[in-house]
Amino acid sequence: MTTTIKNNLLDSILSQVVSNPSFSELRATSRLLLEKNGLPAIKEEEYKFTGITKKLENSISDFSLAKKSDLNSKTVQSHVFEGFEGDILVFNNGFYDKELSSVSQNGYIFSLITDAKPELLGKIAAKEKDPFVALNNASFQDGVYLKIPKNQKVENPILFLFLNQSNGGQVIQPRILIEVEENAEVTFLEDNISLDDKAYFSNTVTEIKVGQNSQVHYNRLQNESKNAISVNNTETDIHRDAVFTSVVVSLSGDMVRNNLSLNLLDSGCEGNMYGLYLLNGKTHVDNHTNVDHTKPHAQSNELYKGVLADSSRGVFNGKIFVRQDAQKTNAFQQNNNILLSEDAIVNTKPQLEIWADDVKCSHGCTTGQLDEEALFYLRARGLGKEQARGMLLYAFTGEVMDHISDEAFQNHVVNIVQTRLGSNF
Amino acid sequence: MLTIKNLHASIEGTPILRGINLEVKAGEVHAIMGPNGSGKSTLASVLAGREEYEVTEGEVIFKGKDLLELAPEDRAREGVFLAFQYPVEIPGVSTTNFLRTAVNQVREYRGLPALDAVKFLSVMKEKMKLVEIDQKLLSRSLNEGFSGGEKKRNEIFQMAMLEPTLSILDETDSGLDIDALRIVSNGVNQLKSDKTATIVVTHYQRLLDYIVPDYVHVIYNGRIVKSGTKELAMELEEKGYDWIKEEVNAASV
Numbered sequence A: 001m002t003t004t005i006k007n008n009l010l011d012s013i014l015s016q017v018v019s020n021p022s023f024s025e026l027r028a029t030s031r032l033l034l035e036k037n038g039l040p041a042i043k044e045e046e047y048k049f050t051g052i053t054k055k056l057e058n059s060i061s062d063f064s065l066a067k068k069s070d071l072n073s074k075t076v077q078s079h080v081f082e083g084f085e086g087d088i089l090v091f092n093n094g095f096y097d098k099e100l101s102s103v104s105q106n107g108y109i110f111s112l113i114t115d116a117k118p119e120l121l122g123k124i125a126a127k128e129k130d131p132f133v134a135l136n137n138a139s140f141q142d143g144v145y146l147k148i149p150k151n152q153k154v155e156n157p158i159l160f161l162f163l164n165q166s167n168g169g170q171v172i173q174p175r176i177l178i179e180v181e182e183n184a185e186v187t188f189l190e191d192n193i194s195l196d197d198k199a200y201f202s203n204t205v206t207e208i209k210v211g212q213n214s215q216v217h218y219n220r221l222q223n224e225s226k227n228a229i230s231v232n233n234t235e236t237d238i239h240r241d242a243v244f245t246s247v248v249v250s251l252s253g254d255m256v257r258n259n260l261s262l263n264l265l266d267s268g269c270e271g272n273m274y275g276l277y278l279l280n281g282k283t284h285v286d287n288h289t290n291v292d293h294t295k296p297h298a299q300s301n302e303l304y305k306g307v308l309a310d311s312s313r314g315v316f317n318g319k320i321f322v323r324q325d326a327q328k329t330n331a332f333q334q335n336n337n338i339l340l341s342e343d344a345i346v347n348t349k350p351q352l353e354i355w356a357d358d359v360k361c362s363h364g365c366t367t368g369q370l371d372e373e374a375l376f377y378l379r380a381r382g383l384g385k386e387q388a389r390g391m392l393l394y395a396f397t398g399e400v401m402d403h404i405s406d407e408a409f410q411n412h413v414v415n416i417v418q419t420r421l422g423s424n425f
Numbered sequence B: 001m002l003t004i005k006n007l008h009a010s011i012e013g014t015p016i017l018r019g020i021n022l023e024v025k026a027g028e029v030h031a032i033m034g035p036n037g038s039g040k041s042t043l044a045s046v047l048a049g050r051e052e053y054e055v056t057e058g059e060v061i062f063k064g065k066d067l068l069e070l071a072p073e074d075r076a077r078e079g080v081f082l083a084f085q086y087p088v089e090i091p092g093v094s095t096t097n098f099l100r101t102a103v104n105q106v107r108e109y110r111g112l113p114a115l116d117a118v119k120f121l122s123v124m125k126e127k128m129k130l131v132e133i134d135q136k137l138l139s140r141s142l143n144e145g146f147s148g149g150e151k152k153r154n155e156i157f158q159m160a161m162l163e164p165t166l167s168i169l170d171e172t173d174s175g176l177d178i179d180a181l182r183i184v185s186n187g188v189n190q191l192k193s194d195k196t197a198t199i200v201v202t203h204y205q206r207l208l209d210y211i212v213p214d215y216v217h218v219i220y221n222g223r224i225v226k227s228g229t230k231e232l233a234m235e236l237e238e239k240g241y242d243w244i245k246e247e248v249n250a251a252s253v
């Protein structure tokens, strides 16, 4: 069932010479895994609503790695949202672009993964869990390693700017490793932008160690072209008393798959996951989240909301795993969807596995239409239909955007969302 | 101001209104009473433009215009206001927040300049006094967790902000204690003028001690079966609706 894929996608990617031969063990073991299992077919439980392999096969013709394209600082600046203050790490087709980035290293230490060869690489994101992690392991070309030293608060947010376009090949595979030491504090912003509307496949892996008593916010915006296919694996190890908060806002793309895994490794830690997907056309966005409670007295909060128009498709799968040791766990999960069209589809599935007996877990999901009563109420007070609708949808989505931890970035996202909601999508 | 002629309306194929006739002139207050389920809220909703109801016959002329042709928002802009029997809760939208847009859209329609934030706030303050409503309440999610009285006061507050020519109050008095009833009625009375008209739908004669009607109508089975003055309301209070039902049923045999 996956043989063609093995030949095409895997073989072409894997046969490419990786420019830096480090991490040979990680690469070799990942490669073996891939050769054995291939990329996920639709039969696989984890990918049953998201036929990503087939999508790749049908949309991507050149599985070689995209090359750095000719970008100048003007282009980069035009894609930095208004009001941003802080360092920018520019990824040009997945390659870190030194000339275009601005790295002050104020409060953090920056290096290329291939220079630093960090021990931790590949230790947080489990390659066995997702074949795309293995694929990135086996064949990533470039990436960055950031370290926030103990007791350090990074004052300004750090922006990862992924500028993508297929150029030379259609596969883009960046890699990020972040190590936050004890008592440190940092906010990351990530913006994914297509520079043209040709198809490409971006396969990103982000690993984050959230050290003891540290605080990390990761805010991600996905607003790529209608032909962009992307898979994101973000996995975090969260240590004692640490807080990690993720906000993922998905607004466009052809097919997007996000795997977000939070490993709550010790007591007193907290993991927060917020997501918003606002979809139209044929955009397909799949959020698979996984939170693993391993020790007592940790908590997780999760809220994903979706608004779907046209024949878009949303998938939400939220796993909460509470191990036997993890007494006094608090885990909360919620997924709410509004469908604006008869052709839009949402598949939502909470997956709770609870092995401890003294825990507080709650979950819920709703899928419905816009509240007609509320719409009538606002119109009866003189508000135009479009405006009333936009206001209700904005109120629905606002709860997620409230959690974006940088004001300028929040304004940026709110502006895009409001424009979309006010204009019939 | 408002002429309703032979109005028939149904919901999901079931006829509810079966020939309503009513004439309301500027400066008048009309009370509409009647047993539960007789069609009072349906009438109010049809006038405000609720889309689930299908008008199958008849016409409604408001200030010379065919009201039934207008979208709900245009009816509001023309000056129709409905205070809902059950105000809707809208999480994430505050009264202040939506009302500013609403007021300005209404003003634009009426050819008036928009109110800027400062002016809006000062008008708001003035109208808040009228119904003794707290600003904090207006910044909260609309009607969410409001008490019954707070919801009704908020309706009258919005009415004051929108300055309608025809106000329809659908059981605004139900569930209010005497103090709240006094506040709400007081608000309504202060907004009355010889250029505006009010239709109060109520169950209880008590309200009419505060908002004194020029006419009282009784709806039963989707028709106005009796009209009179406020003495009719007193009579209903005393005798209930059974005698009216009997009269109607006897006549239709």
Ligand SMILES: Nc1ncnc2c1ncn2[C@@H]1O[C@H](COP(=O)(O)OP(=O)(O)O)[C@@H](O)[C@H]1O
Residues within 6 Å of the ligand: B011, B012, B016, B034, B035, B036, B037, B038, B039, B040, B041, B042, B043, B052
């Ligand atoms: N949405 C609806 N669907 C079906 N029947 C309805 C609906 N709304 C009202 N009705 C029916 O219409 C009749 C009149 O209701 P209503 O106008 O609310 O009465 P009132 O306000 O006088 O108590 C009742 O029999 C009620 O059951």
Ligand SMILES: [Mg+2]
Residues within 6 Å of the ligand: B040, B041, B042, B085, B171
């Ligand atoms: Mg009623």
